[in-house]
Amino acid sequence: MSVVDLARFMDDLATESGHAILPFFRAAFGLEDKGRAGGGFDPVTEADRAAEVSLRNMIRRTFPTHGIIGEEFGSDHPEAECTWVLDPIDGTRAFIAGLPSWGTLIGLMHQGVPVRGLMHQPYLGERFSGDGAHALFRGPRGERDLRTRRCEGLAEALLATTDPRLFAEGAEREGFGRVEAAVRMSRYGTDCYAYCMLAAGQIDLVVEAGLKPHDIVALIPIIEGAGGVVTTWEGGPAAAGGRIVAAGDRGLHAAAMAMLNG
Known part of the structure; x- marks a missing residue:
């Protein structure tokens, strides 16, 4: 798969996960505490699991030899040359509170080195992506290159x-x-x-x-x-x-x- 096709596939992953998540945002949904006794509140929602299932299924169909590491369902061949690293809802506490400061994280590692990444915020329609050499923002008002700013101290x-x-x-x-x-x-x-x-x-x-x-x-x-x-x-x-x-x-x-x- 070409670099362009890989970028398109990551966009497709983001779109599909957004479809799985958005029906739960600011709605009634099931909530479970994954935290161990005395370890603090560690929530997971139906939306987390539904989104990760959709991501894993798409990756397995398209790249059956790739590994997957996900927050909710663990690791599948993490030793593979190419491994996807997934967090369906990073910021679950914000999600539970109805705040839009959460996102879906989709990363790709090659031989253990992160080479591509995407953060999707489907409620706001924002995507942040990068390949280590270039980074891009896309949102309702268009797209632009991402650049950090200088800070003297x-x-x-x-x-x-x-x-x-x-x-x-x-x-x-x-x-x-x-x-x-x-x-x-x-x-x-x-x-x-x-x-x-x-x-x-x-x-x-x-x-x-x-x-x-x-x-x-x-x-x-x-x-x-x-x-x-x-x-x-x-x-x-x-x-x-x-x-x-x-x-x-x-x-x-x-x-x-x-x-x-x-």
């Missing part, structure tokens, strides 16, 4: 994270606290949307912890394609998840890492 930065309570007590939370105290402004509850707004030049820095591959793989080619950088707190590859720092400016990324690990 932490004092000028807008920081986002999903929830500061996700950082472990001790050094991890203290590191985030130092960064948050140094920036101009911070915003919470943004999930995958924060990374896309970073790629769009609206946000400068995203710091998170406890991520899984399905939370980040699709976003890496978008951020890098827009000129940004995303790594672990230690500066390693971000595809495995864990503690993640993303920035639109390399100097800002370095400053944030120094403070997180200080």
Whole structure:
């Protein structure tokens, strides 16, 4: 399949998953807590599962030799040369609350390296896509290239994270606290949307912890394609998840890492 056809297929995946999800948004639906006792609320909805089933079925029909890693149904041949990494609804808490700051994440890895990614917000009709070299936004008002913005330092930065309570007590939370105290402004509850707004030049820095591959793989080619950088707190590859720092400016990324690990 050509690059153009692959991009079209990813768009088809996004469209199909949107059809599966939207009937549940701002409607009554079943809700289950996946969290272990004492581990906090970890919700999953009928919409999450319906969307991932549709994505998996389309991938298996089109690319039967490809692997799949999904949030809801686990891994299927993750050792394959090409592996799809899926999060049907990243931001399930926002989805439950009727807030549109969630999205479907569709990522493709080749030999363990993220090479293409797409975030689809079907309620708003927005798509953010990238291949590590180029990133694109498409929405109701047209399409445009995505570019991160320059930021001279932490004092000028807008920081986002999903929830500061996700950082472990001790050094991890203290590191985030130092960064948050140094920036101009911070915003919470943004999930995958924060990374896309970073790629769009609206946000400068995203710091998170406890991520899984399905939370980040699709976003890496978008951020890098827009000129940004995303790594672990230690500066390693971000595809495995864990503690993640993303920035639109390399100097800002370095400053944030120094403070997180200080």
